[in-house]
Amino acid sequence: MADLPPERVTPCIPFQRVGVDYCGPFWIAFPHRRARPTKCFVAVYVCLVTKAVHLELVADLTTQAFLASLKRFSSRRGKPSLVMCDNATNFVGARRELDELCTLFNNQQFPRTISAEAAESNIDFRFIPARSPNFGGLWESAVKSFKTLFKRTIGTHTLLYDEMQTVLTQIEAVLNSRPLTPVSNDPNDYEALTPGHFLIQRPLTAIPEPDLDDIPVNRLSAWQRTQYFMQCLWKKWSAQYLSNLQNRTKWTKERDNLTAGTMVLLKDENLPPLKWQLGRVVELHPGSDGNIRVVTVRTMEGIYRRAISKVCILPIRDNINASSEEN
Structure with missing residues (x-):
């Protein structure tokens, strides 16, 4: 096994270098009369050095929604200097409920738009090599800890938006x-x-x-x-x-x-x-x-x-x- 990359072992402030991944879909409802449940996703940000976890609720699978979650993350945790993400081909074998996620990452416009937006903010945005999920093992482990237990616990229940935010924040505290x-x-x-x-x-x-x-x-x-x-x-x-x-x-x-x-x-x-x-x-x-x-x-x-x-x-x-x- 190779040595850990410099991004993992060089000291820095929390969340200066992060890995990010999506998990979902989940269902939430809004406290309005006759409001139908809507699909949502969770963006999992993991500090590459301290292993701290930050969870962001994402409304849909669009480039704008991801950029919005990145801006919310930066506003609360500070602007990262490096963001690492899975490569598109890691989602080739996605199951049916991840078809939208597969489509998002397979769209070549997505990495171009994200990289361009990050460059304007002096953020180095990198995609790991194709078909190499072991390069992102740190955030893959955090996603597994969150997603597996969340689905086993919540099951088929549909949470309200405020309940979902509360549960995500408390899960974040548990992992940290x-x-x-x-x-x-x-x-x-x-x-x-x-x-x-x-x-x-x-x-x-x-x-x-x-x-x-x-x-x-x-x-x-x-x-x-x-x-x-x-x-x-x-x-x-x-x-x-x-x-x-x-x-x-x-x-x-x-x-x-x-x-x-x-x-x-x-x-x-x-x-x-x-x-x-x-x-x-x-x-x-x-x-x-x-x-x-x-x-x-x-x-x-x-x-x-x-x-x-x-x-x-x-x-x-x-x-x-x-x-x-x-x-």
């Missing part, structure tokens, strides 16, 4: 709250670095809401229904994210044992949105063969004993530096 690496190696430090730190210089938090699982959906108000969808999406996505952090090796190879002071994430299905159970390993419990399978973890709420299958190790920078020095 994911822990990336420990802030320090201090055993008494329980804070992890998240994309939200680069945006607001502190962790993203959510307003406390009651658990709505036990209330039928048809008895919920419009606001409660929005929060219900958000809670469902959080439970599915957080479980999926924690599973991805664990290395599924089928136990065919030995791995280094955990060490005291390592920062870990505890699996807990009952945590509220944007809440992560972070802790430090304080005691190891080896088995008869010397391998660690149970650890004692100290968190800000207390001390817990967990199996290693219930904890996820965050990347440790010291280990990376040590391995680079050995090489």
Whole structure:
């Protein structure tokens, strides 16, 4: 595998270099009498350096609609110096609901108009090579996290425009709250670095809401229904994210044992949105063969004993530096 490109590893302010992709279609309705649901799409902007995510609701698949979303993004996050996008031929195998998206990107006028508009604003707009989605793996991963869970959660429900905007903003906060690496190696430090730190210089938090699982959906108000969808999406996505952090090796190879002071994430299905159970390993419990399978973890709420299958190790920078020095 090749090294990461300079755009991914050169430090910069958040959203100075971004990748963008479309996902959809979704259906929304406007609060007017006899208003029919209309089709919409979501533009997913991902910072190439900090992995922060920004979601923009797009009315239709026109060049003007995309440029409008780019201007809204620039007004709130700052004008990017580089924007990377999928190539048209990546959509050749699009399914039926993506036919309009395929038509938009296959239209040669689209990249010409976008590139010309971006050049006037001193924005370098690049299309990745044809049939090479791995060049855009960073934003493809963000699109998968958003689209898969959004469709599983919302299903066939049609949200109002305001509800859709609220859900998108909260999903954006959820994706930007994911822990990336420990802030320090201090055993008494329980804070992890998240994309939200680069945006607001502190962790993203959510307003406390009651658990709505036990209330039928048809008895919920419009606001409660929005929060219900958000809670469902959080439970599915957080479980999926924690599973991805664990290395599924089928136990065919030995791995280094955990060490005291390592920062870990505890699996807990009952945590509220944007809440992560972070802790430090304080005691190891080896088995008869010397391998660690149970650890004692100290968190800000207390001390817990967990199996290693219930904890996820965050990347440790010291280990990376040590391995680079050995090489």
